Amino acid sequence: MPALETFLQAIVNGLVLGSFYALIALGYTMIFGVIKLLNFAHGDVYMVGAFVGFGALSLVSGVVGAGWTGLAIAVLISMIAVGFLGVVIQRVAYQPMLSAPRLSILITALAVSLVLQNGALSLTEGSYKAFRTDLGFGGFEFGRLFISHQAIVLVATAAVLMIALEFFVSRTMYGRAMRAVSIDKDMCRLLGINVNRVVAITFLIGSGLAAAAGTMAGAYYGSIWYFMGFLIGLKAFTAAVIGGIGSITGAMLGGLILGLLESFGTQIPFIGSEWKDVFTFAILILVLVFKPTGLLGKSEVERM
Amino acid sequence: MLLELEQVSLRFAGNTVLDKVDFGVEAGSLASLIGPNGAGKTSLFNSITGFYRPQEGRIDFNGERILRRKPHKVTQMGVARTFQNVRLFREMSVMENVMAGMHCRTKAGAFGAVLRTPGQRAEERYIAEVAHECMRFVGIDQYADRLATNLAYGYQRLVEIARALATQPRLILLDEPAAGLNGTEKAALIELIRRIRDERDVAVLLIEHDMGLVMQVSEHIHVLDYGRIIAKGTAEAVKNNPKVIEAYLGQEDEEMVL
The missing domain is CATH 3.40.50.300 (P-loop containing nucleotide triphosphate hydrolases)
Structure with missing residues (x-):
């Protein structure tokens, strides 16, 4: 039954793609939640995450090899390092702009994006780097359906990270504080919550998730370059908007939905994969027109 | 003073x-x-x-x-305070609102929270206990799991007071x-x-327009x-x-x- 196999294959591909989108969209949505900033540098944080993961893997591969263990360590190192980079970006670039008009901080985010991109460009001379791993190309075959080990581990890792985040946000002190800060900062200050610290933790976690996605994407697709964060950043933004920006569950859902939509979109006859991006951004426009608050976002009702 | x-x-x-x-x-x-x-x-x-x-x-x-x-x-x-117009975290439960007040009294850092250390678990339990105590004190314990925004106005005021008490103020x-x-x-x-x-030995300073109330409670x-x-x-x-x-x-x- 080739039709069923095609269908299932599209689901598998969609889940892989969706995991990347979801991990990046989470950062977008969390950062938007606490400081109401659309952090357009977030895609580039993902790119930096890929390079740091690449560097970490070449460092540890001599000791533990470039297999699963090596990659796991690389992901961890990248998450921590880039997480702190996120905090530094927030402190240096965004913190001073918090009291400025909203547009200023948005422009600052674009500037940070350019700094990261061009920094990576000058360090790598714009060339693709081959992200070599010893993961192999094994997988499960069911007729014409093929599910690689890599895809399974990737989706599972993303799922674990998202469940951990959900737990953190709903059950822990800082998670609650994060939600409280996104609702009413001044009230939080009055309750003795160190708002700056909560914002820093949000950047730490958001950037760390993007770094995990970057490193895993590098390993999965086999190559990285300085411009890899641009398009996926915009798509993750789309995913966050679909889910309802500011909503964490929404970002996860939006990421997966977008991944699946893209994956199925390329299966439509006469619409080849070169139309994929048109498809994605058409969805963004449709959502913005018909349901600007997204699937799980709440519309703000002005009290008269 | x-x-x-x-x-x-x-x-x-x-x-x-x-x-x-x-x-x-x-x-x-x-x-x-x-x-x-x-x-x-x-x-x-x-x-x-x-x-x-x-x-x-x-x-x-x-x-x-x-x-x-x-x-x-x-x-x-x-020092804790409440507002003229109730300012609760509307989309959070009553319990979570009150727990937010405890934030400043906790010690486990952000890393403890992420890593779920035993100390942090014990602290979460302690926070829950104090939050319940504060809710019982003002009489809203039965609404702990409701969303703050769904409570009647009078109860929302009480949630605000419970949350302020949760910061363990002296004033x-x-x-x-x-x-x-x-x-x-x-x-x-x-x-x-x-x-x-x-009962809690907390000093109270109130702004109030209701003179009957002011005259009755103030020293x-x-x-x-x-x-x-x-x-x-x-x-x-x-x-x-x-x-x-x-x-x-x-x-x-x-x-x-x-």
Whole structure:
């Protein structure tokens, strides 16, 4: 039954793609939640995450090899390092702009994006780097359906990270504080919550998730370059908007939905994969027109 | 004195909002701040809690300077407040609202929270216990799992008070706690304010327009008009002070009749 196999294959591909989108969209949505900033540098944080993961893997591969263990360590190192980079970006670039008009901080985010991109460009001379791993190309075959080990581990890792985040946000002190800060900062200050610290933790976690996605994407697709964060950043933004920006569950859902939509979109006859991006951004426009608050976002009702 | 203000002046673009205010609240006392609308009462609260930064004067809490401290530091030192218009985290449960007040009393850092250390788990349990105690104290324990926004207005006010108590203050500032409450709820509020002082030894300073309530609960009353303290003393003394009567009767639409 080739039709069923095609269908299932599209689901598998969609889940892989969706995991990347979801991990990046989470950062977008969390950062938007606490400081109401659309952090357009977030895609580039993902790119930096890929390079740091690449560097970490070449460092540890001599000791533990470039297999699963090596990659796991690389992901961890990248998450921590880039997480702190996120905090530094927030402190240096965004913190001073918090009291400025909203547009200023948005422009600052674009500037940070350019700094990261061009920094990576000058360090790598714009060339693709081959992200070599010893993961192999094994997988499960069911007729014409093929599910690689890599895809399974990737989706599972993303799922674990998202469940951990959900737990953190709903059950822990800082998670609650994060939600409280996104609702009413001044009230939080009055309750003795160190708002700056909560914002820093949000950047730490958001950037760390993007770094995990970057490193895993590098390993999965086999190559990285300085411009890899641009398009996926915009798509993750789309995913966050679909889910309802500011909503964490929404970002996860939006990421997966977008991944699946893209994956199925390329299966439509006469619409080849070169139309994929048109498809994605058409969805963004449709959502913005018909349901600007997204699937799980709440519309703000002005009290008269 | 638990809280002491000396010669505090606050100006906004040339407007003097507070003019050399001398003011104090003793530990474990019940005090009120009254005055016509626009007298500067809420500005005084905002100055104490660190949201406004008076240009001149001195504000001490428990012997330490708090003027120009950040709001979250002031709260950590033991000052809590509620708002004129209820400001709850609407999309969070009542329990979570109250727990948010405990944040400043926790020790486990962010990493503990991410890594779920045993110390952090124990702390979460402790936080839950204290939150329940605070909710029981004001009588909203049965609504712990409801979303704050779904409670009746009177109960939302109580959630706000429970959340303020959860910060474990030595002084609680209540900004018009009786606004919008009916007679029964007001009577219960008076009872609650007394219990906050008697059972928890927390000093209470309230801004209130309901003079019946003010006269019933306050041991000390301070009257503010045009940013100046024009009278202070017991309910009886303030009631008969000619300056106070003038300040109120000079207004057209004041709800207060002494």
